[in-house]
Amino acid sequence: MAADTSPTIVWLRDDLRVADNPALNAAVERGGDVVVLDVLDDESDEVRPIGSASRWWLHHSLTALAADLDALGAGLTLRRGPAEKVVMAVVDEVGAGAVHWNRRYGKAREVDARLKTALKDRDIEAVSHAANLLFEPWTVQTGSGGPYGVFTPFWKACLARDEPRAPLEAPASIPGRAVEGDDLDSWELLPTAPDWAGGMRDEWTPGSTGGRERLEQLAEERLADYHRRDEPGFEVTSQLSPHLRFGEVSPYQVWHRLRDGLSGLAAKNHAKFLSELGWREFSYHLLFHNPDLATVNYRREFDAYPWNDPHDAGLARWQKGRTGIPIVDAGMRQLWHIGWMHNRVRMITASFLTKNLQIDWRVGEEWFWDTLVDADEASNAASWQWVAGSGADAAPYFRVFNPVLQAQKFDPRNEYVARWVPEEGTDDYPEPMVDLKESRQAALDGYEAVKAAK
């Protein structure tokens, strides 16, 4: 029998890279032409439309990816619409014999499952690959066979397993097949009136090259200072989060880049850094087992929490960085300006919203979803629930962060606040919008309803 040389479609999603991309490599190995496809799906019920900052990132990431693919001989085909229909239409247009993709783990996997069935029904090969997590969520199980709800034993179980595989080299060349598609500009991902992306342009280089640079900077410089990762004024965290979110860098590449050759403090800090990647894995583990993580309390007794009306409680002041609490305002302005916020300050601002203002964590989650360049369906939802107290492995509820003490501890020289809130201490800066002690007590009172609902 003659070999099947029908074209293969590689449907890219959260894996916008040519190196360590198992779906792409498998398609090239299959032989025949390869159509590399990206779909803007803002119609399927199971796919959450990405936020404004992520749209900005996606535009530039796709531009970088198209250049990388061009260099290997393949183009990037862009299509807009419900993914199942779009992929099937391209299959028909080119007479594809196979479709390959790398897995996703939220609700959108229902789309993938339906498509897989539909393709197989037509005798078209449909293959999904593990690419974006180090440990597939369903393979990590407690002693009794269930999912983990606590981070430490989860990560211990992961580390006890075989080491994650080595990253794959990019294909030497790709026998690309040109297919008509959309012009990226027609997707209108970039802001126009007004163009609020100036701060983001200055801060980031979307795409794999920018991601690899961040990884090198981490390995060569930042990791040695990573024990100071909680200080927002001191830039020592990797800032890999948007690159990981869009799959421009894979966790396998990160793992193996840091595996050998570290010395001194960098070697000492290695395990701590890996455990942060572990939180990413844990968030996906939670999302996989709780697909509604962004909308439903993981601990259902929190359904009884008496949240305030967001507008009456001052949501707009929080969003704009005008709460009168300097560290909170600094964080919210950093977020608005560069689409990213330091982890410690994410915790402080989220705690202020959910506890001092008693605004539902889902309202904050949505704001972050719209404004973060690393907005991630697993990490954002899991982290917001963690801070609010409704999530997995959350800290005891009574440990309400005091943002003033947090600032004294983690920004002792006021560097971070001074950068983002230069008018602090002048008449232009507002008074605190709430009394921290009273609002903390109000949060604890609200928690009584949760305790009663248990």
Ligand code: FAD
């Ligand atoms: P590093 O310290 O260099 O960590 C390396 C990588 O590990 C990160 O790039 C990220 O992929 C992962 N990571 C680190 N900390 C966490 C964590 N706590 N949870 C999950 N993954 C982690 N992270 C996102 O990627 N997307 C989000 O939408 C997101 N929303 C958050 C919302 C709130 C309220 C909070 C408290 C945290 C959120 N985080 C989110 C987690 C964390 O703040 C960011 O991952 C981190 O600040 C990214 O900076 P970095 O790349 O320099 O981190």
